[in-house]
Amino acid sequence: MAGIPLDRTDLRMLDVLQREGRITNAELAARVNLSPSPCLRRLQRLEAAGVIAGYAAQVDPQAVGLGLQAFVRVQLTQHDSATIETFVQRVNAWDEVVDCYALTGDMDYLLHVVVADLDHFSRFLLDKLLNASGVADVNSSFVLRTVKHAGALPLAQLAGA
Amino acid sequence: MAGIPLDRTDLRMLDVLQREGRITNAELAARVNLSPSPCLRRLQRLEAAGVIAGYAAQVDPQAVGLGLQAFVRVQLTQHDSATIETFVQRVNAWDEVVDCYALTGDMDYLLHVVVADLDHFSRFLLDKLLNASGVADVNSSFVLRTVKHAGALPLAQLAGA
DNA sequence: TGCGTCGCGCAAGATTATTGCGCACATCCG
DNA sequence: CGGATGTGCGCAATAATCTTGCGCGACGCA
Numbered sequence: 001m002a003g004i005p006l007d008r009t010d011l012r013m014l015d016v017l018q019r020e021g022r023i024t025n026a027e028l029a030a031r032v033n034l035s036p037s038p039c040l041r042r043l044q045r046l047e048a049a050g051v052i053a054g055y056a057a058q059v060d061p062q063a064v065g066l067g068l069q070a071f072v073r074v075q076l077t078q079h080d081s082a083t084i085e086t087f088v089q090r091v092n093a094w095d096e097v098v099d100c101y102a103l104t105g106d107m108d109y110l111l112h113v114v115v116a117d118l119d120h121f122s123r124f125l126l127d128k129l130l131n132a133s134g135v136a137d138v139n140s141s142f143v144l145r146t147v148k149h150a151g152a153l154p155l156a157q158l159a160g161a
Numbered sequence: 162m163a164g165i166p167l168d169r170t171d172l173r174m175l176d177v178l179q180r181e182g183r184i185t186n187a188e189l190a191a192r193v194n195l196s197p198s199p200c201l202r203r204l205q206r207l208e209a210a211g212v213i214a215g216y217a218a219q220v221d222p223q224a225v226g227l228g229l230q231a232f233v234r235v236q237l238t239q240h241d242s243a244t245i246e247t248f249v250q251r252v253n254a255w256d257e258v259v260d261c262y263a264l265t266g267d268m269d270y271l272l273h274v275v276v277a278d279l280d281h282f283s284r285f286l287l288d289k290l291l292n293a294s295g296v297a298d299v300n301s302s303f304v305l306r307t308v309k310h311a312g313a314l315p316l317a318q319l320a321g322a
Numbered sequence: 323t324g325c326g327t328c329g330c331g332c333a334a335g336a337t338t339a340t341t342g343c344g345c346a347c348a349t350c351c352g
Numbered sequence: 353c354g355g356a357t358g359t360g361c362g363c364a365a366t367a368a369t370c371t372t373g374c375g376c377g378a379c380g381c382a
Contacts, residue, residue, distance in 0.1 A: 006224075006225065011225070021217045024370090026368085034331095038330055040370075051225070052219065053220070054181070055219065056182045056219055058217055059179060060211055063210070063211065064175065064316060092309055095315035101232070102305040103303065105302040114314055141271070143263070148259075150259050153220050154259075155220075185339085186338075186339065187337080187338060195362095196361075197340090203360095
């Protein structure tokens with residue numbers, strides 16, 4: 001996992017693509033002061049190296065009827081590999097869980113949950129989460145407002161080769 | 162904010178684009194059993210309506226030297242609009258904060274922070290967050306492992322017109 | 323100075339985007 | 353029941369873009 005070296009141009013490309021992922025290669029080239037050919041070759045290199053893991057359309061949750069989001073902190077009863085493995089597998093199978101992180105602190109996991117409404121959340125909580133073995137404690141907080149959703153890493157602060 | 166009606170084809174398009182945002186219109190059309198023309202027209206409609214808010218390249222944080230992530234829960238001293246307004250503005254100005262949500266529960270805000278290392282985080286915490294007025298309490302948890310990062314809404318479970 | 327490497331720009335063919343147009347089907351009203 | 357209307361599809365043609373091979377110049381090094 002050494003990671004490939006990234007120069008200033010690479011970082012500028014990434015910075016642009018984080019915000020406008022469907023921009024044409026021609027315009028991306030113009031933004032970073034390059035002709036289309038080397039720009040495309042750099043892009044393919046970044047994709048092949050996994051620096052760019054993929055591209056995603058950002059869908060408005062409200063528009064598709066998913067109007068409620070919550071963050072659920074979960075504590076497991078035990079921390080042996082079997083318990084963890086089982087929990088992780090279930091989390092990956094649950095569609096409502098968009099993100100899941102293992103954290104330091106008194107709670108083991110943080111789940112970002114997206115659902116249609118309170119009823120939907122209730123079913124998720126009762127039928128899935130609390131039904132899962134190994135779950136000792138659960139603490140739910142609902143999203144009142146999305147204050148910031150950059151969807152972009154702070155590349156500006158990086159020096160780059 | 163009624164939102165435009167979405168049929169089964171629209172949802173399938175969104176489902177594909179959430180995972181492969183840079184797919185060509187021709188291939189997207191093939192995936193949803195449509196010819197390129199109506200597929201593009203649907204896409205433009207979805208973009209214009211804001212159902213698709215944008216497109217983003219998913220950059221690997223490790224690859225760009227941002228190897229440490231944290232979730233910081235913040236409680237404000239007061240909840241008057243002036244205190245909130247000030248805090249929100251600062252959050253939006255801080256590059257390290259990728260996401261920020263106002264939550265129910267005993268902590269008012271959840272910040273998703275991406276930094277290079279502990280030193281970087283320390284500077285963020287001491288120089289920025291704890292220096293901000295109106296901040297009563299702060300609780301940081303570091304990301305040990307990203308268990309799941311779908312980056313996609315669960316559209317499969319939606320019926321759609 | 324001479325050699326090798328690296329990355330750029332140019333150019334041409336293949337692919338894709340984009341628009342106008344006509345047609346089929348469903349709905350609604352007379 | 354018949355005709356009008358609207359909606360959305362596919363086709364076709366042009367414009368734009370992608371994609372690859374190639375030659376050139378800059379740089380590092382012995």
